[in-house]
Amino acid sequence: MSTENFKIQIRKGLLEFCVLQIISIKEVYASEIIEELKNSKIIVVEGTVYPLLSRLKKSNYIQHVWKESTQGPPRKYYSITNHGLEHLKELVVSWSDINSSVKKLLKTKK
């Protein structure tokens, strides 16, 4: 298992969590999500976000509204639903669990 593969697996697992987290902070449109994810190096290519958004919407975790923009075409703004918030809370809990146990492992190693 190469480092590259490891990174892919990690990103893959965290992508949904991160997208939900970004949306839960404020109403955003797709390009903002992409920028955020690219800056934090969660995603490499932009296209991967779209299927995920569609999936989250289908699971009723997020919703969207169309808003006029000052420049260019109207934009789709995503916001989190109550259902999505609950889901996110669970994800946060499991993430911090994993995070702390991994940290523990790393410490014992040293």
Added chain:
Amino acid sequence: MKKTFTISLGYSIFNVEEDAYKILKTYLDSIKNYFQKMENDSEIISDFELRIAENFSSKLSLGKQYINLSDVKEVIQIMGSLDDFKEIYDDLDDESFKENENSKGKLYRDSSNRIIAGVCSGMAEYFKIDPIIVRVIFFIAVPLNLLVYIILWIGVPSKDFDPDLRKILYRDKENGIIGGVAKGLSNYLKIDVNIIRVVFVVSLFFGGAGLLFYLLLWFFTKEAKTIGEKMNMSGFNVNLSNIEDFIKKKTKNLNSPENTLTKIFLFPFRIIAPIINAFLKIGVFVFKGVFFIVSSTFIVFYFILLLVFSRILFENVNREQDSDFYELLNAVPDYFAIFSIIFLILTIIISLIISFYVLFQRKSNFYFFMFLIFIWITFFILIIASIPNVIFILQDLDLLPFWISGFENNSFYYRWIF
């Protein structure tokens, strides 16, 4: 100077240079295909296009009003290729694929891989087996298949299945020796072509099963012609980078050199191949000739019958000349005569269309043709249904020829009515 295409993408309009347009189109098509398979959600695609449009807009300036190849390549790199998506979504895919399949679990005719109407291929898709198996089964089950096929043809809606989703057995004529069957099989089964050839040849000495199998496969597979089919045949997935790779490989000719043993082994077949091909051509020619002669005799025959019948209908036959015939004519009900005449006219038209089609390879209007056949069958059924009635009328008038009345009580029509 370059030609540009004007495209609308995500609510904006762009001028795209021709070479860039081609790449962009291939890319978008492959993406569309993939997302539709994955999520069945058209919104993804429009959102995706919207983002591409944003990226394009950032490439435009007052000094540069068009999109060129390097812009497109850059944007594709930013958006990601199919492989990138697959990396992220592959294991998730299996679930959603299954869900999709369950909800889609309906029988369709496959219009993308069809020989006649796509019934067999559609059934294969339904049962998740190779179309060839269904075709051979259909071919063997002679009395039933025609009826079933026609019923399914009429009753089942057609649908374009995505050829990338499934592996199809094609004949690889380019790399084949006789018909490309063995090479196609080897691509399909991922077995070395020489092994398959040996199996075919050895099976020749055991009652010729291999020959029969070879011919069956030859008849029931399509030759890989388009680049998509060729890639599918060789186990490539159709996407942008793969197309490029594939074309590169094609031009480089990656076929490994054959060793001496295979050369010796294949030598007789290389000699036979042109002979077989020549025989096939002659065979097709003879078949066409025979078909034409037979169909034209039929046509002439039907014309004569038609003339006789029209005489019967519209002119009185002289009672003194032929009293038996006259009686018979009066006894035959009018509707029966009309059915017969329409049936004959239709037969003539259909045989003319078929012979034109076969001889000159002209395309007739398919739906018109189907319509004719449908009417033809209708009248055929009407005629058959009215035969008992006609027989009874004739019987009442004591005009029935002895070869029908002879086994009156056992006759098929007798039992049918009572």
